[in-house]
Amino acid sequence: MSERIEHFAHLISLENGKASADAVGEASYAAEFFRWFSEEAVRAEGTISHAPSSGARILVQQKPAGIGLLITPWNYPAAMGTRKIAPALAAGCAVIIKPAAETPLTMLALMPVLEEAGVPNGLVNVLPTTHPGALVDHIMDDPRIRVVSFTGSTSVGKELLRNAAGQVLKPAMELGGNAPLIVFEDADLDTAVEGAFQAKMRNLGEACTAANRIYLHENIAAEFISEFVARMSKLKLGDGTDQRSDVGPLVNEETRTKVARLVEDAVAKGAIVELGGYAPEGPGYFYTPTVLSNVPDDADCIHDEIFGPVAVIQSFTDQDQVICRANDTEYGLVAYVFSKNMKRALNVCEQLEFGMVGLNRGIVSDPAAPFGGVKQSGLGREGGKDGMLEFMETQYISAAW
Ligand code: NAD
Numbered sequence: 001m002s003e004r005i006e007h008f009a010h011l012i013s014l015e016n017g018k019a020s021a022d023a024v025g026e027a028s029y030a031a032e033f034f035r036w037f038s039e040e041a042v043r044a045e046g047t048i049s050h051a052p053s054s055g056a057r058i059l060v061q062q063k064p065a066g067i068g069l070l071i072t073p074w075n076y077p078a079a080m081g082t083r084k085i086a087p088a089l090a091a092g093c094a095v096i097i098k099p100a101a102e103t104p105l106t107m108l109a110l111m112p113v114l115e116e117a118g119v120p121n122g123l124v125n126v127l128p129t130t131h132p133g134a135l136v137d138h139i140m141d142d143p144r145i146r147v148v149s150f151t152g153s154t155s156v157g158k159e160l161l162r163n164a165a166g167q168v169l170k171p172a173m174e175l176g177g178n179a180p181l182i183v184f185e186d187a188d189l190d191t192a193v194e195g196a197f198q199a200k201m202r203n204l205g206e207a208c209t210a211a212n213r214i215y216l217h218e219n220i221a222a223e224f225i226s227e228f229v230a231r232m233s234k235l236k237l238g239d240g241t242d243q244r245s246d247v248g249p250l251v252n253e254e255t256r257t258k259v260a261r262l263v264e265d266a267v268a269k270g271a272i273v274e275l276g277g278y279a280p281e282g283p284g285y286f287y288t289p290t291v292l293s294n295v296p297d298d299a300d301c302i303h304d305e306i307f308g309p310v311a312v313i314q315s316f317t318d319q320d321q322v323i324c325r326a327n328d329t330e331y332g333l334v335a336y337v338f339s340k341n342m343k344r345a346l347n348v349c350e351q352l353e354f355g356m357v358g359l360n361r362g363i364v365s366d367p368a369a370p371f372g373g374v375k376q377s378g379l380g381r382e383g384g385k386d387g388m389l390e391f392m393e394t395q396y397i398s399a400a401w
């Protein structure tokens with residue numbers, strides 16, 4: 001896969017619209033899951049310990065859980081698939097992957113690559129469909145399926161969890177997010193602006209990790225906004241497959257309509273448009289990079305996932321208060337903190353009710369790290385050692401020794 005990054009990147013841009021540099025980033029990230037988990041596969045360790053009360057030995061080992069059903073979203077058609085396939089194979093499980101209806105081609109293109117790499121036929125099966133509900137229910141009813149690993153919206157995740165209960169399937173759920181990004185007055189401003197830009201604009205904001213709410217300490221707010229707007233206003237919109245485009249279109253009209261509605265709602269409630277705030281004329285599902293400041297707490301974009309190129313800015317003065325506001329969401333996937341004072345920054349990180357925190361960084365994703373959220377953002381972790389355990393069951397042998 002890593003020898004064919006351009007091929008995969010082109011396909012991702014064609015089917016989901018993302019700009020080519022972003023697509024190259026995704027394809028490389030996606031391939032790294034195979035590298036990391038192939039290295040991890042050989043380290044399936046167990047333990048032997050003494051049972052103090054009986055004198056027996058406790059042997060504990062991890063075994064493959066069984067066949068996995070993998071369901072992935074359209075926003076990262078390659079990486080959300082490989083983040084599940086690679087640990088499943090490393091754990092010793094066969095899988096059926098159902099890609100999103102909007103983006104089936106990338107996963108189909110991966111199959112000949114897996115075959116060429118020596119993966120036996122039938123171990124990884126891809127099943128595109130435009131009618132996921134009935135098909136997924138049917139597969140989940142089959143007792144040979146033991147794991148259901150889903151990445152997508154919280155509403156569909158909840159439905160799948162209810163269905164998984166029927167066969168007592170092992171669930172792994174990577175769901176929605178509403179990430180806060182907090183910039184303290186002692187942050188390095190250039191680092192914070194660049195970090196906020198990455199956290200907001202990666203994949204055009206169509207990411208569960210996208211900074212949905214940006215909280216600026218009031219002492220640095222004006223300078224931050226001016227630098228951030230300058231950074232955002234340089235972006236060139238265009239066809240995602242054209243190397244000259246910095247940002248491509250949104251995935252479909254429904255997403256664009258939702259983004260436009262959230263902006264209109266915020267402006268009607270008093271937000272100031274610092275940049276953009278409209279869909280340009282002409283073909284394509286484009287929406288201009290947008291910066292809103294002075295956004296009130298009752299604006300819908302504070303509570304809903306925006307999933308578009310709209311930066312929503314609020315200001316704060318008090319540390320405890322901003323932590324409360326950041327935690328005031330049903331989601332708990334990722335938060336971002338910018339401060340040069342490590343003691344304070346780590347203290348704030350610990351108080352944030354999120355599965356991941358980007359500290360002086362606008363990106364958290366890494367194949368070696370446990371990606372995942374708390375609250376309504378999900379169950380379980382993908383990536384790192386935890387990612388493989390999602391496809392394994394613990395067996396304990398009580399041995400007379
Ligand atoms: P979605 O929930 O609509 O679809 C996700 C997948 O589920 C698709 O393959 C879809 O075909 C399938 N699906 C839809 N309805 C189904 C049903 N009734 N039964 C079975 N399968 C069904 O989500 P989306 O719009 O594709 O993706 C956006 C969402 O995904 C956002 O909420 C985003 O935050 C989330 N997401 C989360 C992560 C994460 O790692 N936490 C990563 C990427 C995206």
